[in-house]
Amino acid sequence: MSDNTGRTIFLDxxxxxxxxxxxxxxxxxxxHKDIPTLCYDDRLEAFGGCRLCVVEVEGARTPxxxxxxxxxxxxxxxxxxxxxxxHRRVLLEMVVSENREVxxxxxxxxxxxxxxxxxxxxxxxxxxxxxxxxxxxxxxDPNPFILRDYENCISCYRCVRVCAEQEGDYAISIMNRGxxxxxxxxxxxxxxxxxxxxxxxxxxxxxxxxxxxLKALRHVEVEEPIEKTRSxxxxxxxxxxxxxxxxxEQVVGIQPAMDGPANEGALCVKxxxxxxxxxxxxxxxxxxxxxxxxxxxxATWDEALDKAAAGLLEAVNEHGxxxxxxxxxxxxxxxxxxxxxxxVRAGLGTSYIDNCSRA
Numbered sequence: 386m387s388d389n390t391g392r393t394i395f396l397d398x399x400x401x402x403x404x405x406x407x408x409x410x411x412x413x414x415x416x417h418k419d420i421p422t423l424c425y426d427d428r429l430e431a432f433g434g435c436r437l438c439v440v441e442v443e444g445a446r447t448p449x450x451x452x453x454x455x456x457x458x459x460x461x462x463x464x465x466x467x468x469x470x471x472h473r474r475v476l477l478e479m480v481v482s483e484n485r486e487v488x489x490x491x492x493x494x495x496x497x498x499x500x501x502x503x504x505x506x507x508x509x510x511x512x513x514x515x516x517x518x519x520x521x522x523x524x525x526d527p528n529p530f531i532l533r534d535y536e537n538c539i540s541c542y543r544c545v546r547v548c549a550e551q552e553g554d555y556a557i558s559i560m561n562r563g564x565x566x567x568x569x570x571x572x573x574x575x576x577x578x579x580x581x582x583x584x585x586x587x588x589x590x591x592x593x594x595x596x597x598x599l600k601a602l603r604h605v606e607v608e609e610p611i612e613k614t615r616s617x618x619x620x621x622x623x624x625x626x627x628x629x630x631x632x633x634e635q636v637v638g639i640q641p642a643m644d645g646p647a648n649e650g651a652l653c654v655k656x657x658x659x660x661x662x663x664x665x666x667x668x669x670x671x672x673x674x675x676x677x678x679x680x681x682x683x684a685t686w687d688e689a690l691d692k693a694a695a696g697l698l699e700a701v702n703e704h705g706x707x708x709x710x711x712x713x714x715x716x717x718x719x720x721x722x723x724x725x726x727x728x729v730r731a732g733l734g735t736s737y738i739d740n741c742s743r744a
Contacts, residue, residue, distance in 0.1 A: 394458065394460040395459075396412070401416050408431060409440060409452075409456050410422070410425070410438055412456050413462075413464055420440065423437055424541035428551060429543065429550050430550060432541070432543075433450040433453035435480075435539075438451045440464050441466060442462050470507070477504050479514050481500075483516075483520075484518065486537060492604065492638055493532070493601070494590075494640075495588075495643070495650075497594040500539065500593045519566070522535045523575075527575070530600060531587065531596060532594075532597035533595075535567060535595055537595040539592070540568075541592060542559060542568075544557060544568060544591055544596055545557050545568065548587055551586055554580050554581060554582055556580045557569065583654040584651065585598065585652060586650075589640060600661075601638030604635065604637040604638070607633070611630055611637070613628040614628065618652065620659070621653075621715070625648035625653075626645030626647065626648060627645070636660055636663050636664065639657055674689055707737065709733055709735055710737040711725060711739075713726070713738065713740035713741075
């Protein structure tokens with residue numbers, strides 16, 4: 386239990402408590418103060434790069450970055466004022482002036498609409514600072530998962546930080562300075578030649594769509610609204626929570642659940658990208674059984690079930706119930722896994738069952 390005895394600050398005239406070690410931004414967020422930011426991800430160490438989160442602190446000569454300034458008892462803080470709103474609008478206008486586009490599809494990633502939302506909120510599409518575009522994209526990277534569209538990069542470094550702080554991969558980094566700043570891999574190579582594990586964390590934290598989900602973006606032209614369904618990844622035993630994105634009856638992408646108790650927004654390459662089997666054209670749509678010549682031929686469900694039952698019964702009669710061993714698919718729903726273990730334990734009388742999600 387936190388101790389905030391005697392610790393209060395004044396946020397926009399309201400006295401509120403805070404815990405030791407909290408930043409102004411964290412206190413403000415907890416008390417529902419809407420402070421804009423583009424470089425902040427609450428899973429990462431505060432960076433203070435975008436300067437959108439600046440607030441006015443009584444006694445301070447200039448506004449301070451709320452995400453890196455610790456709350457101190459008695460502080461009097463203003464999170465919104467005419468000068469702060471003008472500061473934020475001008476900053477957004479300058480950021481936009483270096484980017485090729487603002488309007489990216491929401492299929493790009495979990496956070497991909499953050500800059501677009503703020504630009505529209507502050508009416509920052511003026512174009513008065515229009516000039517050269519920063520960032521050099523990598524359309525030559527043949528990887529099938531991650532779009533590297535650095536012409537939309539704003540150098541918030543969330544991708545670099547999540548790769549290092551959350552994943553421990555250090556696959557991407559920053560080179561050059563100022564206008565020439567660029568997100569890159571070691572020696573400027575391809576992602577497959579780096580230590581990248583294609584977990585997709587960089588995609589989901591990017592606020593501009595500079596890093597995007599290539600598999601999801603294949604479905605941009607589908608004229609259907611995006612729906613999200615919360616589920617649990619079945620590829621291993623961790624139990625990562627995720628959101629399945631669909632358009633109509635088509636699964637178009639996967640996004641990690643930022644509030645997932647087991648993963649807190651993280652997924653591995655399988656959980657993030659390995660969903661093609663759902664609609665794969667090679668997926669079997671009818672049962673097959675072996676004929677008298679050992680060849681697989683299409684059959685009805687009744688024929689297939691009778692064939693399987695006869696084979697299981699023959700094995701039990703000849704070799705005993707412990708001669709059977711079942712493996713459930715990690716791609717099957719939980720209900721199918723439960724039914725499988727019930728069939729093996731209650732129907733066949735053995736506990737020899739496992740699943741490919743346990744590894």
